[in-house]
Amino acid sequence: MSIPLWAETLELLGDPDTVKVLATVDANGDPHAVVKKSLHAADDGKIHFLEILEASESSRNLTASLWFDRRVAILLFGKEGRQVQIKGKPVKYHISGHLFLDHYVKLRERLGDADLAGVWVIDPEEIIDESFSVREARHRAEHPSFIHLDRIAKPLGETGA
């Protein structure tokens, strides 16, 4: 199910200093992760990114995910350690038409003699705040017994021993 992007996610996606990692798996389940600077929020509420290398592993894996209805993950790592993970499905690949041509022209204006293979569209289905403090609090609440006992032991001298 497609969900709207949070304000914080939009902010992270729009910030040029955010590290954006796309993680995919191939048709046999082999994982692959790579930084994709061009991941961005588009007007249609989905996440788009520009594929420059037509035969890249990411593109191959996204094709497999689109064909077999599998999810991919995007990790955004922002300033001050903010981290958001988005899971979603690739739903479209633009290789021609207005949107593609628009990006093609802008990309070449920016990078010079670069090519653009296509524009992938990823439909966000789940957003998870992965900032460490949030994860830790969530973990503590869900698994209160996952703790080494020495961490909750009374300081020496306070025990009855």
Added chain:
Amino acid sequence: MIALVKTNYRDEPCFDETLAEHPDFPRLIALKIDVQRRGVSYTERAQNAVDPEIHQLRSPYIFGSRDGEIKPLPESLLLRDGTTILTDPTPLDQDPYIVDHIDGRFALIDRGKLLETVELWPKPAYYDKTTTSGLPMSHIVTARPQRLNVFQSSFCYFWTEDQGCRFCDIVTHTKQQRKQLGVPNRLRPEDVRETVAEAIKEPGRFTNLCLTAGSVIKGPRLFDHEVDFYVELLQAIGENFRTKKFPSQLIASAFDEEQLARLYEETGLTSYTSDLEVFGEEQFDWICPGKAKWVGYREWRDRLIRAVDIFGRGNVGTGLVGGVELAKPHGFKSEKDALDSTLSEAEYLAERGVTTVYIVWVPRPGSALCGQKAPSLDYYIRLARGLQDLRVKYGLRVDFDDYRRCGNHPDSDLARLQ
């Protein structure tokens, strides 16, 4: 409301039942195959939503359509994964898929159920222009979403002896195009050069050029004149590029080594395809009598293999009219036998560096096999999977004839995962 088409035109399992037998086969490619197999019919609502300013309407093509008419309908469709569906308008009584326009989008419908939203091919900018000689550029070079097609001449000498391939309607269609649209019989290199120059001004629109035409047996040696035409044309096209070689495919007769070397050395051509159309000598002799008479099955196959020494592994291919091996009365009687035979011959070629692709056989009205039916979707799925598995097994690429640079081969669509 969508009109339901109730017909028993084909007695076979439905799309979902067939696909359920192939869980590792992409649904979108299966859908493409089935749409090619059954054709499409555009509702009035869809036809009204077509905007000739932005959508590519049907332009002159080397082969005809199954409704036998030339009408200003959309050229064809694009699926959301970038897959092209080359298909044509089909009479309703032949059980085509329906293309409708719903909530502002074009949609593929079958038996009242919306299967996929689709896009029409975008019209290239050069389609509105004319050459200096006054011809519409859309009549000189036609477009696919990412490729330019140059159909050098719409004539095939095999037809003059009534030995055209049995699935082919090139001459019937040529006459119709010439009469109704004024499309020239043979292209002038200068018109092609000028049109290509205009086409590639559009940024990001095209990734390769494909040249093809019917066979020309004339010349001091067999096919010499055909080679001359292509050399001249490719040299004219090459004037538009700053590199000697440019991504291109020639689909032509089975040339000898000297002719191939000439094409490779004197032009910017990067790949060579010569279609056997159907595998197996017996089938070939029946389906392609002209090719069989002038070259013969074994020699045609050997010429393909020798072309690998010139163009390199992964740059030589042959095309099949998939399914015609089951045509009546001399074709295989069972789909299993047809598949086994076809894949074993494809393996022979793959081992020697020649890749095989297929198109879905459409028994067109202007062809000798009109009125017959193409085999099942299951057959085409197995054929696509089998041909692609051979490419993987023998480490063969099909970059020059894939989903983007051609778009007419379900098997090479699968190469996107290779």
